Amino acid sequence: MPKVLISDKLSEAAVQIFRDNGVEVDFQPGLGKEPEKLAEIIGSYDGLAIRSATKATAELIAKADNLKVIGRAGIGVDNIDIAAASAKGIVVMNTPFGNSITTAEHAIAMMFACARQIPEADASTRAGKWEKSRFMGAEITRKTLGLIGCGNIGSIVADRALGLKMRVVAYDPFLSHERAEKLGVTKVETLEELLPVADFVTLHLPKTDKTANLLNAERVKLMKKGARLINCARGGLVDEVAVAEALHSGALAGAAFDVFAEEPAKENVLFDAPNILCTPHLGAATTEAQENVALQVAEQMSDYLVKGAISNGINAPSVTAEEAPILKPWIALAETLGGFAGQVTENPITEIEIEYVGEVGKLNLNPLTSALTASLLKPLVGEGGVNMVSAPIVARERGVKIAETRKDAQGAYGSYIRLIVTTEAQVRSVAGTVFSDGKPRFIQIKGIGLEAEPQPFMLYTTNTDTPGYIGALGQKLGDLNVNIATFALGRAEKDGEAIALLGVDEELSEATLKEIANLPQIMQAKALAF
Template sequence: MKVLVPEKLAESGIELLEKDFEVDVRLGLSPEKLLEVIGDYDGLIIRSATQVTADVIARAGKLRAIGRAGIGVDNIDIEAATKRGILVANAPESNTVAAAEHTLGLMLAVARFIPVADATLKAGEWNRSAYKGVEVQGKTLGLIGLGHVGAIVARGALGMGMRVLAYDPYVSEDRIKEMGVDRAETTDDVFDVADFVSLHVPRTPQTTGLVNAASLVRMKKSAYLINVARGGIVDEGDLYDALKAGEIAGAALDVFVKEPETDSPIFRLPNVVVTPHLGASTAEAQDRAGVTAAEQVATALRGGVPVHAINAPVPSGEGAEFVAQFSELCETLGRLLYQLTDRPGSSLRIEYSGEVARFDTRLLDVSAQKGLLAPMVNEPLNFVNTPALAKSRGFKVETTKASGSSDYTSLVVLRLDSPEGEMVVSGTLIGPKMQPRLIHAVGFDFDIPPERYMLFIRNRDVPGMIGRAGATLGEHGINIGNMAVGRGEPGSRAAMAVTVDEAVSGEVLDALLAIEGFTDARAVSLY
């Protein structure tokens, strides 16, 4: 597979990709040239300069993954990518330290007039009395957003003796207390009391223009505004008016509505510090972003779900790593369920019980659907296009969760309707290495590791059936790897789940069914 890199990427990221893929570094591709060549590539890694438009995606017949070496994905048409089943991932944590340090640097710079004092002194003026700044110790820093960057800024501010007041409805009360900050119930609470207001939210329809004339007039006349998040969160016209009128003391900005920006009237105000979007511009952050983006694309091209996928159901928060370990099991159960059902219906019920049921299982829902639907469709399935394809086929998925399981710490059960009746399979992960186990299939309980080639046999529960099955497989040169037996009441009915080293042909199945006592035999291939 081939990966296109049209912008400068850390050499360590390139080296990581080159272990498994052919990498083309083609810096400075024009939009027209990108349209011309994108059809040759399976993966694409960009920064902020490359625009991945709907037209680009329409030409990208082979493209499976787009990696953004940075946090913002404004330059990627996410909707178009999702419709085409192209996974988009970014590197949201790569620049957190850099952005947080830049925020604190700008706060100190605007509070102490550092840039203008530097410029005038270098111009031959000694204006010591003109630049009387303010100390940050004892002041209140108001944070709107307490994510990765906001949390680092909070730690730095607390270290300088500031009080931190934060608005973020998605952060738990325990986390707020653990960090030693005070919770603001609304953004107005921050604007009303903070001496410094710092923004740490993405630009969305809800946050665009968050800082405007109405919010600026609420701020103290001695307060400062800092934005190292995204342009557009601040209404720059309203900010200019407030600064010029003295409604706030000053502002420090690293991002703007239009970039590059070199001629904003804000730049001509003496109480403003500006930088050209330098929040992520450290050598360390650029290296981390490149490596992370490379890791995300490599994971996607190998068929996995990157931890920073934008348009796929990635588990997050508590238990995310634990849940992700069940993804392969759920896909395996889906594949098994399809192959054990002659006429699959259009309704799947997924049941989670035990520890796994405590967490976000959307990734597992898609994994199960992916395994079940793969044999039904004529296109590759991934974690992006599977839900859309399921919906387009009228496939209904229902999930239920139960906190306890009588026999297993965690259990996943898939139930598929069919004209033959409900078909059920279940499985779990066991041991310190979280090894998969098949627990139920063809109406019987088992305990067997699922393997690529398996055979499921139903039979009367009479002596000699296991030996006859083994002898028949042996006669056809098929080696048994493992076997588990499930049974009902003694002497009634039973079943065998058998792992074998190669695919079982129809001829072998016919030979088994020719033996008195065997009532059903099915061969499956799980990957």
């Protein structure tokens, strides 16, 4: 009988679901706050069910010799070292949609409380004061809400705000104009367009390398004088010192934060600022949301431990036990193709078409399409924001159309997958196959043939087909101490556009990539990681 440890607070109904499915449960809801004790016993369990208090660090995972699955009751997985779990073959699951409405409602509640200074007015009144003139508020109606991030939660906030007769302006690099029109929001291309016109600004996006400190000091200064800022998304998206300074100076009329750069936030520069409302990460803290995500994670973990089925896997495809051996190499290829396209795409995606050619077209395409779509969207929405099961939903919410085509074998390769990505600016394609060694290969990019085995770190360039380019690129990489592992080339026609795909030994830094991009022959240079 598989054995699961629940180390955070979870519904009793969830505990019963485990038992009903033949899973032994050890319910210790306070153990997540005692990492040393948790580390002592983790080796005895097949599954670990957690919320946010438990930190599944690399050190903890290293001691989890029997652990097969970590289930996160909620969407955020920043308290789990996914790389360490993956390296040890531990499936990580989350419940991406169980608390979306609750989090959106909290953002709206914080906006109202901030606009009318409700917490301060309540404290003042209960202290025996009657300070009507002190607590002059602001109306919500006809004001402009600046939405930073318009995915699942952000779109719910937009819907609620429009119901309040607000004008909604949205910044999301991967929100299509068609999707924005359906939502009834005005899309802007940059934060610099949004911040000066918004009376209220609210954030709804994951924390990634690209979004960390997104609202830095310079951008905080761009906000409309007297605006109010709400963050119920993730700590670290906003420069808290800059916000505190803006509140002290009166540049901002108020702010409301549910998340902080360091949590639990026992001390923070915002706490001493005027007109600030702070809550202890309550975005998902409703009875309904807690119950939903608890029941979901219990069902998912039970299905995996008992039947081998994977749902909402962050680091593993959702396939049945019977299909896994057949689909595994093709799923790896699909993830590689999607990961390539996601990393090189800079404009909002409107449509993706996936061509399954030859024998692969006879397989169950759902996990292949989901794997490809998830890997395509991950660079855009963050690791925790999309997985195998949620990928089609996330794509639909962002207005991305998905089309599948099965074709008979044709060309030099008997079976392959081609991904065609349409954005508002261009159409891009990439194709690959699985060789007899079971490993994926790139066979075509932008209609140009080449053959390259994916590497953990790669450099992709488009360049003019001129003599001396290979030597110039090799010399530049040598000067930058970048070692080349593999090198593949292709071109459309002589003296036309060419491409190069190189495997390199280490991840390329932004500074190194900038140096490479300065070569006169290069039209575009991208650092890739798989």
